[in-house]
Amino acid sequence: MDNIIVQKYGGTSVGDANKIKRVADRIIRSKEQGNNMVVIVSAMGDTTDGLVRLAKEIMPVPAGREYDALISTGESISASLLAMALHAKGYEALSLTGRQAGVYTEDVHNKAKIMDVKPARVEDELNLGKIVIVTGFQGVNSQDDITTIGRGGSDTSAVVIAAALNAKVCEIYTDVDGVYTANPSLIKNARKHKVISYDEMLEMASLGAGVLHPRAVEGAKEYGLEIHVRSSYNFSEGTIVKEVSKMEIKNPVTGIAYDENVAKIAILELPDEPGIAGQLFTILANEKINVDMIIQSNQVDSHNDIAFTVSKDDLSRALEITKDYAQSIKAAKVVNDKDVSKISIIGVGMVSSPGVAASMFSMLGGNGINIDSITTSEIKVSCIISSKDTEKAVKLLHDGFQLEK
Amino acid sequence: MDNIIVQKYGGTSVGDANKIKRVADRIIRSKEQGNNMVVIVSAMGDTTDGLVRLAKEIMPVPAGREYDALISTGESISASLLAMALHAKGYEALSLTGRQAGVYTEDVHNKAKIMDVKPARVEDELNLGKIVIVTGFQGVNSQDDITTIGRGGSDTSAVVIAAALNAKVCEIYTDVDGVYTANPSLIKNARKHKVISYDEMLEMASLGAGVLHPRAVEGAKEYGLEIHVRSSYNFSEGTIVKEVSKMEIKNPVTGIAYDENVAKIAILELPDEPGIAGQLFTILANEKINVDMIIQSNQVDSHNDIAFTVSKDDLSRALEITKDYAQSIKAAKVVNDKDVSKISIIGVGMVSSPGVAASMFSMLGGNGINIDSITTSEIKVSCIISSKDTEKAVKLLHDGFQLEK
Numbered sequence: 001m002d003n004i005i006v007q008k009y010g011g012t013s014v015g016d017a018n019k020i021k022r023v024a025d026r027i028i029r030s031k032e033q034g035n036n037m038v039v040i041v042s043a044m045g046d047t048t049d050g051l052v053r054l055a056k057e058i059m060p061v062p063a064g065r066e067y068d069a070l071i072s073t074g075e076s077i078s079a080s081l082l083a084m085a086l087h088a089k090g091y092e093a094l095s096l097t098g099r100q101a102g103v104y105t106e107d108v109h110n111k112a113k114i115m116d117v118k119p120a121r122v123e124d125e126l127n128l129g130k131i132v133i134v135t136g137f138q139g140v141n142s143q144d145d146i147t148t149i150g151r152g153g154s155d156t157s158a159v160v161i162a163a164a165l166n167a168k169v170c171e172i173y174t175d176v177d178g179v180y181t182a183n184p185s186l187i188k189n190a191r192k193h194k195v196i197s198y199d200e201m202l203e204m205a206s207l208g209a210g211v212l213h214p215r216a217v218e219g220a221k222e223y224g225l226e227i228h229v230r231s232s233y234n235f236s237e238g239t240i241v242k243e244v245s246k247m248e249i250k251n252p253v254t255g256i257a258y259d260e261n262v263a264k265i266a267i268l269e270l271p272d273e274p275g276i277a278g279q280l281f282t283i284l285a286n287e288k289i290n291v292d293m294i295i296q297s298n299q300v301d302s303h304n305d306i307a308f309t310v311s312k313d314d315l316s317r318a319l320e321i322t323k324d325y326a327q328s329i330k331a332a333k334v335v336n337d338k339d340v341s342k343i344s345i346i347g348v349g350m351v352s353s354p355g356v357a358a359s360m361f362s363m364l365g366g367n368g369i370n371i372d373s374i375t376t377s378e379i380k381v382s383c384i385i386s387s388k389d390t391e392k393a394v395k396l397l398h399d400g401f402q403l404e405k
Numbered sequence: 406m407d408n409i410i411v412q413k414y415g416g417t418s419v420g421d422a423n424k425i426k427r428v429a430d431r432i433i434r435s436k437e438q439g440n441n442m443v444v445i446v447s448a449m450g451d452t453t454d455g456l457v458r459l460a461k462e463i464m465p466v467p468a469g470r471e472y473d474a475l476i477s478t479g480e481s482i483s484a485s486l487l488a489m490a491l492h493a494k495g496y497e498a499l500s501l502t503g504r505q506a507g508v509y510t511e512d513v514h515n516k517a518k519i520m521d522v523k524p525a526r527v528e529d530e531l532n533l534g535k536i537v538i539v540t541g542f543q544g545v546n547s548q549d550d551i552t553t554i555g556r557g558g559s560d561t562s563a564v565v566i567a568a569a570l571n572a573k574v575c576e577i578y579t580d581v582d583g584v585y586t587a588n589p590s591l592i593k594n595a596r597k598h599k600v601i602s603y604d605e606m607l608e609m610a611s612l613g614a615g616v617l618h619p620r621a622v623e624g625a626k627e628y629g630l631e632i633h634v635r636s637s638y639n640f641s642e643g644t645i646v647k648e649v650s651k652m653e654i655k656n657p658v659t660g661i662a663y664d665e666n667v668a669k670i671a672i673l674e675l676p677d678e679p680g681i682a683g684q685l686f687t688i689l690a691n692e693k694i695n696v697d698m699i700i701q702s703n704q705v706d707s708h709n710d711i712a713f714t715v716s717k718d719d720l721s722r723a724l725e726i727t728k729d730y731a732q733s734i735k736a737a738k739v740v741n742d743k744d745v746s747k748i749s750i751i752g753v754g755m756v757s758s759p760g761v762a763a764s765m766f767s768m769l770g771g772n773g774i775n776i777d778s779i780t781t782s783e784i785k786v787s788c789i790i791s792s793k794d795t796e797k798a799v800k801l802l803h804d805g806f807q808l809e810k
């Protein structure tokens with residue numbers, strides 16, 4: 001089937017009955033332009049948080065399977081309400097759960113990966129001329145149980161469904177109107193990108209720019225699917241995320257990202273045995289805790305330390321696991337710090353422009369901002385700094401690399 | 406599998422986190438007595454009403470399929486929370502949707518009938534020693550879409566699942582502790598039945614005694630399944646609903662029921678053509694409107710009228726349909742009355758005790774209560790009276806038939 005557009009609306013876009021009606025208008029606008037419409041929705045506003053609160057009243061750490069069965073109801077509610085809003089305007093529409101839309105995930109709960117999409121039902125309904133609404137954020141595993149794919153996962157749902165349907169574009173509607181060189185609420189002269197490459201978007205997303213979930217960008221890159229990030233409050237063009245050739249790139253740095261949802265854990269005075277880092281990070285990975293930066297220092301005449309960062313949400317669980325492990329290997333002490341943030345510069349041109357990282361360190365250090373640790377990749381440099389310096393650092397770097405131009 | 410007990414908890418029993426924890430305790434008590442536990446739950450308190458309100462903000466009369474997808478989330482929420490409450494107390498438990506529990510319904514929405522139950526997954530999980538929680542009120546149709554089986558349908562879910570599992574008893578927990586000779590909040594000396602027959606319970610249920618849904622009683626009768634109606638607030642024995650031999654019956658009248666959820670519609674001055682009643686009631690049946698009492702008067706020298714009662718919830722829809730139909734056959738007028746209620750005496754012994762109906766009419770008429778219309782069956786007599794006389798009538802009949810004894 002041709003001319004399929006997949007749209008995804010986040011929780012704030014469908015926050016109440018009136019907002020749902022406005023989303024329906026927007027869908028109809030695209031439908032009337034001759035497109036076959038598939039729409040992925042998140043749960044309304046704070047629904048998910050309300051369900052989580054309810055669960056925690058019953059059990060501090062609810063088991064994965066029931067937790068998924070519980071919170072997935074949020075998307076079912078918004079999807080069927082959106083279908084009703086389309087009916088009210090005279091359009092044929094229906095809501096499908098992740099399972100009904102053929103979204104199959106691995107047998108893991110809370111953060112399951114999507115393994116396959118078999119959208120036969122979606123195609124059948126499109127062939128009948130219907131607008132198809134699909135619950136984001138969820139799928140079904142081999143046991144026929146509902147799974148969820150982690151917070152922000154509706155972006156990923158949208159991308160994999162769009163890829164499976166061979167959609168011409170996947171439009172992600174959000175409360176900002178595109179991807180900027182830096183957070184526009186912080187940096188007044190931040191510039192909106194018309195186009196950004198998958199790799200840069202991936203780094204922006206991973207580093208907390210917040211408009212798009214990194215797994216969604218990875219998926220889009222894998223399938224060569226174009227993503228259009230745009231605002232659900234206006235009709236202006238947003239930012240297209242697609243493959244960009246190196247020849248088109250002017251500034252080695254294209255964006256400044258920061259992430260305040262970071263916490264640092266360190267084990268001090270480790271015994272000098274091989275394989276300790278591997279063991280610890282395997283245990284954390286098995287518990288589905290994403291470890292981001294890892295800093296290991298092995299001085300010859302001193303004790304060894306190992307430090308790493310996780311998201312603040314995972315801190316208490318990661319800390320517990322790390323303390324247990326530290327005790328088992330007789331390490332001296334585990335410490336943690338929540339008052340940190342990660343600031344990053346991103347650009348696919350960095351790899352061919354030596355000295356960019358050094359410029360970053362000078363700009364920060366020269367203005368009294370202490371760098372706790374550093375990681376680099378081909379297209380980004382990240383530093384852990386004190387939370388209180390975040391805003392100042394973003395401004396310094398945005399000006400320093402002249403991103404307003 | 407032996408020793409299966411099916412329990413059903415209504416919306417008030419699982420109204421908040423603490424109530425859910427108390428329900429978990431009660432389930433565990435039965436589990437510890439060596440029973441295999443299957444538990445059917447309704448949606449928490451006002452959840453369903455809240456979802457209905459939300460739907461009506463979007464569309465005054467939401468379409469069946471999406472309405473079902475929406476409101477069925479209420480049971481999913483309470484089922485998974487109850488499973489969590491059991492986990493918190495150290496018991497293995499899981500929640501299953503109607504579909505996962507194998508509850509198949511006809512291809513109708515909002516008031517679908519259950520056609521078949523294939524509880525393979527329920528049995529598998531019981532064999533693993535788990536407590537199985539099943540969402541009441543819902544199933545799945547041949548299109549793999551969620552259907553709901555009408556308000557009060559969780560009782561029916563419990564009975565058909567209990568029958569399919571060959572359970573030894575189906576316990577229905579409610580906010581009263583059994584079936585009384587009349588509403589105990591109205592009649593101070595109302596007596597609790599230890600045992601009541603299916604047929605009497607069926608009449609009590611249909612006539613608004615409110616403790617048990619009539620379709621559930623029908624199902625139990627069909628399968629010879631014992632129902633135990635009891636309170637979720639204490640541990641006293643409730644009322645057993647089962648087959649009772651006529652020999653055991655002493656008083657011809659065993660209960661007084663009343664139903665205030667009644668409205669009357671009448672078509673006046675019908676043309677004198679055959680088949681009119683049949684046509685009208687077929688149209689209403691196709692719209693899933695239950696017509697209760699029908700009174701047709703065909704005086705030779707006068708015009709014909711036809712009157713019938715429906716539940717107050719169905720009044721506006723039924724009235725609309727009736728008016729359209731009346732116009733098409735050129736009847737004079739359609740009138741309706743909401744200020745009526747139905748009062749009934751019930752007893753399987755009535756069939757062999759002549760004069761019971763006459764006594765009822767005398768007791769009412771002799772005390773100034775006007776009888777609008779009458780229907781009778783082998784085991785009950787019902788009268789439509791004015792709403793304002795309801796309480797007085799119940800007291801008169803309870804005393805008159807000496808039900809306190």
